[in-house]
Amino acid sequence: MKSYLDLVSQYARVHRRKNRITVLCITIAVCLVTAIFGMADMAIRAEVDRAIREDGNFHIAIKDLDEAAGQMIGLRPDVAVSGWLTAASSAALGGRELMLQGSSEALSAEMGLTVSEGHFPQTADEALVDRQLLDALGLSIGDTVTTEAVGGPPVTFTICGTFNDFSALKSRDRHAAFFNEAGIKQCLENRDSRTVYYLQFKNALDIRPGIEDIQTTYGLSPGQIQENQRLLGLYGVSGDPYAYALYGIALVLFLLVLIAGTIMISSSFNISILERTQFFGLLRCLGASKKQVRRYVRRESLGFSLRGIPMGLLAGTVIIWISCAVVGHFNPTFYGNLPLFQLSPIGLAAGVIVGFLTVFLAAMSPCKKASKVSPLNAVTGNMESNLPKVHRAAKTSRLPVDIAMGTSHAFGNRKNMALMAASFAISIILFLSFTVFIDFMSHAMRPLKPSTPDITVALEENGLYLPDDLAAKLNEVPGIERAFGRKYAPLPEKNGLAISLISYEDQQFDWSEAVLVDGSIDSVRENPDTVLVSYDNRQNWKTGDTITLPAAGGDKTVTVGGVLSSLPFNAEENGEILISSEDTFDRITGGQGYTVIDLQVNEAASDDTLGTVNALVAAAESAHSGTPGYDITVADSRQGNQEARSAFYTMSTFVYGFLFIIALITIFNIINSMNISVSSRINQYGVMRAVGMSGRQLVRMVASESAAYALVGCAAGAVLGLPLHAFLYDQMITTRWGDAWSLPWLPLVIIIGLSLATTFLSIIGPTKKIRRMDIVDVINGE
16 A cells, blocks of 8 residues: 555445445436436427427528528528528319428428428429328329419429328318429419528527628518527527526526535435544544545545446436337337437536536535544544534423434534425425426417317308208217317407407316416306407406407497416407307307317227218218308318327426436435434434433434424425425416416425425434444444
């Protein structure tokens, strides 16, 4: 042995079991931090992939840009892909609406269009179409078709292939033909068109400066540049104030995760140091200085880090891989390409930083205490600095002696009580904070509302209505779970405000209860001339306000009976939407039939279900064949709903994974904290046993002390965590959807119950160990 520091490896070989526990605690802490940061990273990657697939891989779109400026922008060194996407006014083929679009092959791939069969258009007279159009009209790849003269002159093209399904087309019962750049230019003759320049930057860090530079260089107005807010928000470069608020919230939550990991590792290392006071005292007796003792502890902490951190990183990475595998297995269509064995730099970096930094910080306080005491006291294990000064005796008049002493021990050292309570509180605060994401998911995933239809039958021509008995017939179709209709009437515009009135039946009112912010649903159901409004209405209508509606028979006044956080419909730019009962609707409009019938399918639904629906609709159209414009559309939203459900399940996997990991942090943190508490007082417990305290009394004393820590910590966690929960809820949900914060009883009960249960289970091992040890050894703390 050439140096006293070589004792580190010698001591590690002799005390492998003790060191194993310390290394295991560090491994677990690093694993949890790595997993939670890594899962957040993978969740963002999954959402980026979904955003690109649904909206396109572009960062900005520029309207009304001249061709020369577009060519110059495309040559910028920070631009990866750019090009023009042109949409001409729709045509018709076989009586079905056909959208006409075109762009370059490179840009179309970035916008989410892929060739399923055939090839991308090579000449101006070729086009891709969707598979549904081929099946509906009995066409094949290679056929040449000519559109009807709708929206412009007929367009003739050869079908060169099909493209992937787009839920946006199926949900609107529309079809599309996609041309190359030369082909779409030929379609523009005598047709209205809209050309937009799409741009993708090479690096996310180039996006914000690039947008500002392009706007300044080419004199573009803010209205000309449309940002892909969803994608830029995921990259962290969105200019949306709401997105910036979310970034700040994410920073707060991740800081809480780091603090929790730091406390856990500190607790793990503290117990290792405090249990070896005699060893450090022996080093002092052999001539080691205070500085050498501190260097010894730092070297030892480095060894623990080098052993525990790699194992923690590996375990955390495996958890991330398992999460990605679960998501990919249950959602292979949409998340089958999620990287399975890919490393998360963010997760690995967080694990390494937390591991090294906190272990060294945790080693500072114990080694200072060990280096400051006299060698004699250190050898006997009596660290005077650990013994709090007793100002008053335990009150035993009302409580048994053992319980009173345990409580007195807990509150006798205020610093220790504060540290122990903090270890409980941080776990509770962290858990409550992350539960806000559950509510955020429920609001953000709008298509997952219970009222979301799978199939929509609609008649969009004003003044025409669906047959009265059609809803009942559709409800009898095998595979249809529920059919519910809506009446719609755009009221005459008055003072620049266009109001649309929509009716709800009982089932839709029942669903609205879940999004009611203020007022009463029953008042709108039962009281005539009472309506519901949206929370974000531009007129700032509130419950009790009266609204004068222009109607054919004269103005009518209605009262706002309730406010909903959101509506499943979008109002016009200068318009508002009111929801009423069918009776109120008929009183205002004079009575009319349904314009929309929504259908929800069950597990027995198949393609035959949609075929039967189409047959009933075709029969209804035939019965009104003499009525101009009587064209009923059948929109299939099942693919879009499945995509939304898959996204929801994916995010649920990550969010509930976060909560599970936080629960593990809570369990291990409490176990370590209780071990430290018992170990720091092991000498005092030995004295208690020496003067006659029984093993049962010892357990009760330790239990009462632990209960004091747990109760104070849970109270502190609730007092600090609930305001933070309310703040996060307000920033993430209330400001966006208007839902008021309410006390999160269930998460609060779960985390407090878990903390208390873990506390009492964690003292079983240490108290059994003390009862088995010889009294002399316990007094010496060895």
